[in-house]
Amino acid sequence: MVQKKHYEGLTDTEVLKSREQYGANVLTPKEKISLWGQFLEKFEDPLIIVLLIAGFLSICISFWEYWGLHNEDGAAVFFEPIGIFIAIFLATGIAFFFELKADKEFSVLNQVNDEEEVEVIRNGITTTVAKKDIVVGDIVIINTGAEIPADGRLLEAISLYVDESTLNGESVPAHKSTNEEEFEKDASYATNQVLRGTKVMEGHGFFVVEAVGDQTENGKVFEAAQIDDSVKTPLSEQLDGLSVLITKISYIFAGFIIIGRLIVFFHWKPIVWTLAIPTIIFFWLVIKKFNRWKWYVKTIITVAYFCILICSVIVLHDYLLPDKSMSGLFAHLLNTMMIAVTLIVVAVPEGLPMAVTLSLAYSMRRMMRTNNLVRKMHACETMGATTVICTDKTGTLTQNQMRVYQTQFYGLPNQTLNENLTSHLLEEGIAVNSTASLDYTDASNPKVLGNPTEGALLLWLHEHHVSYQEIREEVHIVEELPFTTERKYMAVLVMSALVEGKQILYVKGAPEIVYGLCKQTEGNVPKEVIERQLEGYQEQAMRTLGFAYQILDDNTNVFKEGFVVTDNLTFMGIVAISDPVRSDVPGAVAECMKAGIDVKIVTGDTSRTAKEIGRQIGLWTSHDNERNIITGPEFAALSDGELDKRVADLKIISRARPLDKKRLVESLQRCNEVVAVTGDGTNDAPALQAAHVGLSMGDGTSVAKDASDITIIDNSFSSIGKAVMWGRSLYQNIQRFLLFQLTVNVAACFLVLAGAFMGTESPLTVTQMLWVNLIMDTFAAMALASLPPSEKVMKDKPRDRNAFIINRSMGWNIIGVGGFFFLLLFALLYIFEHSNITTLKDILHLKLGEENGLSPYELTLLFTIFVMTHFFYLFNARAFETGRSALHFKGCRGLLFIISIIFIGQIAMVEIPILQNFFNIVKGGLSLEDWIIILTASSMVLWIREAWHLLKTLNR
Template sequence: MLTPNQRDRAIVKQGLTSEQVELNRQKYGRNVLTPPKRDPWWVLFLEKFADPVIRILMIAAIIALVVGGFQGEYVEGLGIIMAIFLATTLAFINEYRANQAFAILNQYVDDVQVRVMRDGRFTTIPRKDLVVGDVVYVEQGEEIPADGELLETVSLLIDESKITGESETIQKMTRQDAEEQGVHEDTYPIFNVYRSTIVDQGNGLFAVSAVGDQTEIGQLATAVATVESGDETPLNQQLEKLSQLIGLVGLSFATLIFSALLLRGLLTRELLLTAPQGYFLGVLILSVVVFLTPVWGPVVSDGLGLIDESWELPPWLTEDGLKAWLKSLLLGLAVAGVGVAIGLLLDFLPTLKEGWLTTEVSSSLLQYFMVAVTIIVVAVPEGLPMSVTLSLAYSMKKMAASNNLVRRMHACETIGAATVICSDKTGTLTRNKMMIHEVNFPSLHSTKFTDLEFNRSLIAEAIAGNSTADLDLLADGQVEAIGNATEGALLLWLDHEKLDYMDYRRGFHIHFRMSFSAQNKWMATLGRSGVTRKDILHLKGAPEVILERCSHILTEYGVFPLHNKEPILAAITTYQKRGMRILSFAYQDLPDNLVEFDLENMGHYLNWLGFVAIEDPLRAEVPQAIQACRKAGIQVKVVTGDGAETAQEIARQIGLCEDESTWQMGCLTGPEFRQMPDEEARERVKSLKVLSRAVPLDKLRLVKLLQEQGEVVGVTGDGTNDAAALKQAKVGLAMGSGTAIAKEASDIILLDDSFQSIVNAIIWGRSLYENIQRFILFQLTINVVALGIALLGPFIGVSLPLTVTQMLWVNLIMDTFAALALATEPPHDSVLDYPPRPRDAFIISGKMGWNICISGVVFLIFLVGFLLYLQRDHLMTDYELSIFFAVFVMLQFWNLFNARCLGLKQSAFNKLNENWSFVAIATTILVGQVVIIQFGGEVFRTVPLSLEDWSWIIGGTSVILWIGEIWRFAQRLRESRDS
């Protein structure tokens, strides 16, 4: 650990040189934490086989291979194995790729800018470029970027909860001050700071002693870069209920189909069984049912829960894992043993001569069982969670490109459901490019400094000494502000007046500082003045707060009592009405050797120095973005610490307040809001447009009141004071230029600080939800058709219209390819044409339900009719079944294009060039189906079809798409005619 005695004091003042930076980087490494160790890819791949349904298919495949071994046919078993491997491999690849999307978060953390002293001047660099020996400046709200020892501190309080677990902030000081005061701390020295801790108050300068993995938190291995999944969202709850419902339906259909096939086999004498063989078959089926309890138990339990939450099966029926399978195996064997024992007692078991079950019966029963299992596979939406994950990951990546860095994945969708946006003014609605428009210091003859040396020096000290911002000299000779934008504007003004702020800052020896507080509305610094040579208190902040504490005024003739404050207030109001921010200054001379001074109760005896009018231009895109939100049914409420006049003028410029009635009902000040009881405030916030002079608790209360009324609230903020409201809101949106505390509390970070980025996020969120709905529409339509065909097939003379391997291929299309295709649909601005969806809305809308039912029934009627036509001669050849399989898949292929247009009136071919993933996947499905038919052979029970056959199949089934296109065209015509 470096110590001040070992450290070259010249380097501390000047920082490292470029050569020293490179040497230290090579010697000590970069300031990057090694990513946490992840499970190897093969472990993730094997996890895909943990699914109970996949395990059942594996058992079915083994049985099929064993039975096939006696018959010399391995095709069915190999086909199932191939389908299992294909499904698990694609699921693994998609999940692996989705996980990789989170790497963007680590990149962002490493690229956060920090302020350092290098080559004798302050500059900003990415956090990852810090090296041992760098001199770093940190202030309130910032995260400590590396371990180090403090060189200077001003009222520095650090939140070290990330390494200590204790929430209480720690007072920090230099080693010299600690030794003088006799302060000792063994665990974490009071003169050291540590990476990932946060500055709660004050500021300081420290020399970096450790970077990257050598930092305290790196060695503790607690700095694992993870993405928080957040609480369960309404979307997750809806999808969970949908999955449970479909699982119950799938299990019911599987039971019905197995029973139907078994009954058909007995009635048609396909299953030739004696009475004892029938008894043994019953025992066998009952034993298998008991053995499969880990599969059907949870499904039935979930289904009962949908009907009545108080209904549930015994815990042992709903367990999962290896122990549950062992229990069910033992119980199944016990049932079989009891059945055999009863059969022996009653002499009702098959004789050795007739056999337990014939090979033909065993083969048929195995076929029935595999069909039933496959029905469950087809019905249960394994692709639904993957579709959601892919949609979220894809949106997360694309939103980052549009300046929305998503920290919590669920926020991608939740922002689309937002009904209220509570927005900051500065930086979000305005450009946060603060410029001094005019100064008003009575001690100066005009708006420029005069030869009154003492007065101008005192004002320069009030600006430079009571500030934490800095100036950076760029390569092109321009000067750029670093730190707080308002303070930076003041320093730029000093620079414009040819005054070096560093001279005045170095001449002012600070004793204590109270950082700016949104609660107090002022910042104070107490120290030894380089101008008066006495102790002095400098204060700056909101004009009405500062002016209230002033009893005297500094004029060009000296200090005089301030009897009439009205002219000053009138001048301030004039600037505020023009949308400018006013920052006022005051000071108070203090006696030497002052033992104690209470900043909170400093009295009302300050000397008024004057004020500056600061201009922050409105962002050009904001008025249009505000109107887009209002059109989308989203309320916008401006919450700011600025005065009422300033806030209302900004609201007028952005089109939020147009008439007098809106001004009266839509504008409140923080003090007025605080005095209202909850009932009155709850009613008033409904029409609220602007909340001015707001403190953090006002913002937090506003969010709570809105959410109590069922609103989905998004909040923007950039300061430490905004953290509570950001965390309380459904979606917290922190500014990219904001503090570490604000970003930590947020769900999304607006990298460009712009309100337009919020609108972009809303478009992505709503589009994402629609993409999930499109996948559900497509999947459930196929589910209805596949289940209907499998159930009705045995009753119209075709026991297996679709084989196990064919249905697994269909399932592959449904779950994997469709999820990939529809999850990557680009966003549409048209999602802003309607209001947010109700919070309790089910993900399957009424329109979707009708679409699924009508399309599914039409497809089913057509396919049943087609089956009857094909077997008009009471004979179904492999050729005819191949045509049926091709027609079934091609109907779903064209329906995929229709599903793409859910909620839109545009053509299915519109913007296809913007989603090459969809084109590639659709092509894969088409080519894959042709390959399977032409070369599937015995595995898929297909024979090659002619070019003429394919032309008829592809052309005939495409009618589904053309009907959809005509319908959407008619809707567009009707819409244009109405408009």
């Protein structure tokens, strides 16, 4: 026999003393790599290493030119190599800073578990505190689905089974008890002991905390939870493939640049073309074979190629240019290698992982403000591809504020509690046959702890001035049968003072099930009357409960194999409990349906109740029929093939069983749907894990939250719609970054390649290309990743999960705009090489002559025009497929800040003397007149787009 006792718990003073003595209930995370170590990791990129080596060799050559050749430029020969190092450190430093920023965004995830609410008894009342605030000596209440917050010793345990697999690896839940006769000698942990991090699979109980934080068994083997950003989603797989493709193309460009610059250096002599052979072989191996080989094989082949190339070039130099100094050859060869490697650095969008990471981090932080706590990073993106949402009813579509709407107790004609036996039996049955409790911290407005339906009954007692706590303390519980979705009722056998020497069995659950167990009804009410009353409540989407009791002798057999087997139960009546639809849900459901997302309700309620809720939220219409709704038993009877054929038509599954939702998810996935699932109970965990995105509720069980990817803090369906909007907007932000970055790459790669074969100096020097890489890659990634979501995306259909991220419109923009920029810059390159331009106005009376090379002023003009045309194109890229003006900046403070840095940085580089030296800018910079011409002409990229947008808007 188990007796429910009254516990006082700790006082506030005792809590403070315990925390001071034993510490807080948090686990100390393992040490992270130092900031210095994290910064050095940025230099592990092979291309950065090559640039560092090239920069070091460049400095050595500069020393030789300065000390050995006494170069007339003096100390200026050191500016370019120093500029290379500055650009490298600037790029890696920026990347390091924003990775730290992203880590800070993610750190909230490691704190989520510590903030979860736990039921405890303190100061003699039941209340909730954060898990981290549990202390040694606290008395904790645990129910089915709860995660044990600390190590402790059981005070009471009713049908308690705990999953300890996180500690001992055993898949079978361990039975827990306070009865020494039931102790298992061979158990991994004591039968009367519960441990932090384990989960209650069945039953409930009380335990006193004996260890917290690092002193728990879980703490002793704890490894700090790390954010899992290694999950391969459709987006990450697409981006990986795109990066590989771009890298391979950049290798081809680099190979052509090496060949082109060497051929031009040797004046196009036919024999020089033989240098193409080792270069082609080397880059073919790099593209096709390097991923399969060990690092030392790659190193040997790379060294071999450079040795062959250098030896070949030296031989050709002695043969073709015997009168020329070898120093010029080495300087040209080193510069060629640096340009080739730098072009690869510029072409490969290193900012892409940063754009994805920052987009996800930004989305996670902002989604928190819309009540979406993202627990797994990839879920942000996957929500944008969702095509079906399988949702619970209670708490998600409804308010989850259960209150007793009406009672029909047949032994109480006036439906009011009084002093007769039936009334006392009813009070006692409600009080003891329940796992819920009330938090009286705010005595005028008690808070339900536990199941909200059961809590509504306790609140009904409270409204009738009946103390459920006092009743529980007076009753001796003999045996309990917890509620399960399979039997749909719960029962408790007690020794009560109401009938001396007798035991009383109380049963509560689905009215039709409980009524079926009964032999008679109070007041002899006909079955037809009860059924009519039930139908009336259910048609109003109310939850109904039936109540029964039986007074027994001590030797009566009550339970057998988990079911009630007595044969003389009396049906007491029914209660209607209402949970109204949330006011924002109809609009949110309509929004999702307009966005091409199907909504399906999976509920344990009756078909009438489920259809009424569906009607209220706009899901169930007059056009729907029996093909659009199915009951749990009917659902289970379908074969997988039959289900797959029907699943698209289903809108509601009523009287659903625990695994029905998981089977529904699997069927939808077989039909190539991207599925999001909501759930709040332990029985929802399989479906949450099976779904592409699992959405747990804020007041759901720990098991459900652990299985989910996102926790909806306010339980509202409208928050799910916001998560879809964020996911779609995030995907578009990454598309915009790719549009911009690849347009820059097309123009830069072809321009440098053209310069290599024209025999000019490289139109963009190494330091200039690194600056372009910094502002057009890293900064652009930051700017476009932080764009706010657009509600317009909810008017689109879900994207094809398998579609290539660069769509047709993007492809034409990249080729068209990038090609146009290249042709424009190539024309200017040709003009500058065949004329003497001292100001851009000279182009108005242009006379082309012989090739005369590029002056520093012309190279500065070319570089500035390249940067500014792409600067203004950044505005166009951020407005791509938004239907808005490119000058729409609401909510884009981050974008404006970064654009300002790019603009001011470019002007500073051209005009500040010390920066001019580092970035190969003409001394004195550009004239104000040329700046005005460049800015005016470059901005035409923006104004033409705006004019076209205005025309389209007027024609709508």
